[in-house]
Amino acid sequence: MPSAGCLQRFQSYLPAGSQRVLCFHDMTSAGGIDRHALTARIDRLLAGGDLTTDSPEAGLGNPHYRELLKTRALESLATTRTYVSRTTIAAIVVSTALMIVSAVVLIACVCQVTLPFPTSQLPLMRANTAAGFLLAAGSLLLRCLTARPQQAIRFIAQVLAVLLLLFAGAALWQEAFHNAAWLEIFLAALAPQPGLHNPSGLHPMVAIGFILCGLALLLLDRRSKKESHLAEYLAISLIFLSAIPLLGYLYNVAAMTQMVYATSIPGLSAIAFLLFGIALLMSRPHRRLMAIITRHAPGGQMLRRSLPQMLVLLVALHWLADWGARHGFYDRTSVPPLLTLIDGVLVLFIFWRTAGKVDREYGARLQSAAELAEATALLIAVSDNTNDPIFVKDHQGRLIFANPAYLRQLGLTWQEAKHRSSGELFACEEDAVRIDRDDARIMSGGVSETLEQTVQLPGDIATFQTTKAPWFDQHRRVMGVVGIATDISERKRAEDSLRQRELELERTIAQRTALLRELANHMETIREEEKRAIARELHDNMGASLTALSMHLEGVYKILPENEHWQQRQAQMQTLLSSLVATTRRIQVELRPNTLELFGLKAAILEQLEDFGRRTEIVCKSSLPDEDITVDHKIEIAVYRMLQEILNNVSKHAQATQVDLILDIDEDRLALTVRDNGVGMSQQRFENTTTHGLRGLHERATYLGGKVRFGGGEGKGTTVVIELPVLEQAPADGPKA
Structure with missing residues (x-):
């Protein structure tokens, strides 16, 4: 965008053919056209090519030169109107x-x-x-x-x-x-x-x-x-x-x-x-x-400076010459040559002085022209040698400047692209409408923007990162829009390829995660089956053996002597046998919760809480749904095992005196909340994945598509929330024992 200083230096560079644009003294008066009318006329002359100039910038339709012409004409108009x-x-x-x-x-x-x-x-x-x-x-x-x-x-x-x-x-x-x-x-x-x-x-x-x-x-x-x-x-x-x-x-x-x-x-x-x-x-x-x-103009300036001086000096010197002749300082015959000498010296002095002023002004204009030419050459060098398209449009969206890179992208010459609208430059109508809409928004907002624009070019579809800014004149009026674009098509293709690979990787990870989840579910099923088999063996073999041993010991008790020593031995054997039976029954229940299989999750949770409270003397309170809970057997087993792990952690580490349990279930979600009033844990402990208990809770919930959240803090107790998706009721594998 040309600066105000550059825009003020164009009138001196106008060739003779274009002087008619600036000869507006017959147009500007109290009753003549105003500044806006003159601006419109200059715009029509410049846009229509009616302005004759020998400048290469004007021949190329350079917008800087055109704005230079118009601004210098308007400034000259303002000065003339002052006079x-x-x-x-x-x-x-x-x-x-x-x-x-x-x-x-x-x-x-x-x-x-x-x-x-x-x-x-x-x-x-x-x-x-x-x-x-x-x-x-x-x-x-x-x-x-x-x-x-x-x-x-x-x-x-x-x-x-x-x-x-x-x-x-x-x-x-x-x-x-x-x-x-x-x-x-x-x-x-x-x-x-x-x-x-x-x-x-x-x-x-x-x-x-x-x-x-x-x-x-x-x-x-x-x-x-x-x-x-x-x-x-x-x-x-x-x-x-x-x-x-x-x-x-x-x-x-x-x-x-x-x-x-x-x-x-x-x-x-x-x-x-x-x-x-x-x-x-x-x-x-x-x-x-x-x-x-x-x-x-130079003629007017010369007349204003020289004419009054010349008239006053001529009259004064002629009067002095006549006065000298009347008073006898010299003869009347000496007056004509004396006046000729005086007039010649006076004219020579005035015109020489005026020529010196004109030379100084001309030198200043040449200096300004050299500075402008240097700035223009630098601008043209930058514009022509860059690979980034640079363009300028007027307020009507017509192209008034384009560097060679922009013309190469369009596949047009400057004569073919000059003064064309977006609809005439781009084959796709949607691209042209979008570009014009962005240009109008930038010109109305007065703020530059950086946009990504994908357009259909003659060779291929290309994506550009374009920075557009409104083009202001020296009076802050919007003249159009200036833009510089960078071709990012290769980068966008690389980004699209990377994005596609990321999507493929995500699909692969999702597939592998689903396989791992199925494998984990299968392993969990096998583990439950093994526990069920071990519990069955304990019940069938170990239980029968312990019953037979108890019956045999009853026969042995009868033949033992009645003395005190043998009576103590008998009591010890009975106690040991009862403890062995109770331990076997507890292991059997933990391996195969009969209440869960016979009466469902709700009854199993209540039985587990009662057994936990009896063993640890911790008060347990529960809030369960009134209706029966019908979920997939895998969910029941998972909730039961996770509750076992939570209660085990409470008994070992929480030092709690009370445990509250809430079970909520709706159409697609089951939520189990367990809260204690113990010493609690820090956030670092919650995030520690090396702890087997916490990691086991996460793994079980993740395998089933759910999640586990921990809350609380040190001295505030611990809250564990388990959320699992509700699966449809699966058919039983066999008859329940």
């Missing part, structure tokens, strides 16, 4: 001053008031002359006060101009036919004292000057067929006419002050005509002649 407004204000000031002076002179003439001016040196204007200037200055002031006068104001100004023409025409008629001056009769009637008489007569050249003033005022805003303004030429004629008596007064030449008439033109009237002619020109500074001076 225009100042010139118009000066015209208003001059007109106001003339009205005040004319009113003072007219009142003084009517009231016979002597003004404090040396009339011998500067003859005053008469009453009729003051009235004429009052009409002329009033009309011009009305035309200058408003940018676009209303119809009523314009009509009043034209009426005053017509009155001025009638007044001047009547004065010439009076002079030609020697009739009484009607204005003098009217002023005499207004005199405060009867008999007072105002000076009579109006100089014919003054009347002609008023006619020129009236015609210029009437034709002030009218153009001829050749687009020229007659009012300008009338104002210049008035200035030259007023300069003749002024030079006469300056050089004491009576013929020039009288101008083929018996009396001299009042000096104040000549000055007033000179000022009024200048005010006429300044009132419309945008017109052709004055625009040359007010325009922000």
Whole structure:
């Protein structure tokens, strides 16, 4: 994006063919087009290729160069409008001053008031002359006060101009036919004292000057067929006419002050005509002649700097030369060569000085051009030699800049891609709509974004990581969007391949986990079958043997002697045999819980809690469902074994006095919660996978698709929550014992 400093340096580089874009002095005025209209015109010229330039950047349609052109034109417009407004204000000031002076002179003439001016040196204007200037200055002031006068104001100004023409025409008629001056009769009637008489007569050249003033005022805003303004030429004629008596007064030449008439033109009237002619020109500074001076261009700058100096110095030096001749410092014959020498030196000095200023400005412009060329060359080198596509679009989404990498991606030349929209650049309509939507969002939001965009290119589908930013001008208005893209197609393909492999790995892990779970379930089933077989062997063989041994011992007890020693031996054998029977029965129950197989999970849990409380003297409380629990036998065995492990850990490590058990079951989930009030465990102990008891709980729950959660803390007891999915009731493997 071009900087504000770069954008301010384009007007100097405009070739001759494009100067018509900047010749907007005839377009900019109080009633002309505004800044936005000029901007729109420049945009149309640039976009349509109607702007002729020899610059290679312009030939390529470089957006930086185009913005440079437009910004420099707008800046020149702003400077010119400043000069225009100042010139118009000066015209208003001059007109106001003339009205005040004319009113003072007219009142003084009517009231016979002597003004404090040396009339011998500067003859005053008469009453009729003051009235004429009052009409002329009033009309011009009305035309200058408003940018676009209303119809009523314009009509009043034209009426005053017509009155001025009638007044001047009547004065010439009076002079030609020697009739009484009607204005003098009217002023005499207004005199405060009867008999007072105002000076009579109006100089014919003054009347002609008023006619020129009236015609210029009437034709002030009218153009001829050749687009020229007659009012300008009338104002210049008035200035030259007023300069003749002024030079006469300056050089004491009576013929020039009288101008083929018996009396001299009042000096104040000549000055007033000179000022009024200048005010006429300044009132419309945008017109052709004055625009040359007010325009922000080398010609206008040179005229503003040199013309006033040259005129003042010429008049001053000529007067000094004449004054020296009149006072006898040198002969009159020496005046012409002396004036020639003075004029030559003066012109040489002024033009040499002006040429020096122009050279300095030209050098500054060359330096700016060199800096801009260096910056442009660096930008072009970066743009052309990078493999990342770079592009610029205007606010309508049309491509106005693209580097070679972007054009290679599109498979187009710059002439084919220039000023094309996204719909014309991309084959897929969905891609174009998505790109335009992103561009519009970025331009409206005013914030840059980094996007991933996949588009259909002529060769293949490509994915780009694109950073887009709004393109602002120096007034922070959004001009379009600037973007730079990086082709990440290979990386996206690698990511997609890696993602596919991750999915395959996850499926493989899931399959292996399912196999391991089936294997674990199978091993658990085999282990339960072995326990059931061992319990059956204990019941059938060991139980029968112990029963037979007890019966044989009963026969032995009968033949033992009755002494005390043998009686003690008998009691010991009976106790040992009872303990052996009880141990065998407990091992048999632990290996094969008959209550679980005969009466279900609910009864088995209650029996286990009662046996645990009887053995450990720990208070056990339970909350079980009211209805019967019907779940798969594998779930029943798992819950029973996990409860065994939890109660075993409580008896060994918890140092608890109470255990609470809650069993919840719904359609698809079974939850067992066991909570004690013991010493608890730390979080590190919960996460320790080397503990066989905790690891066994996790493994059992994981095999069945469930999970185990631990809660509590040191000194807060321990809570174990087991959640298992409810499986459908499986058919029994055989008849229950």
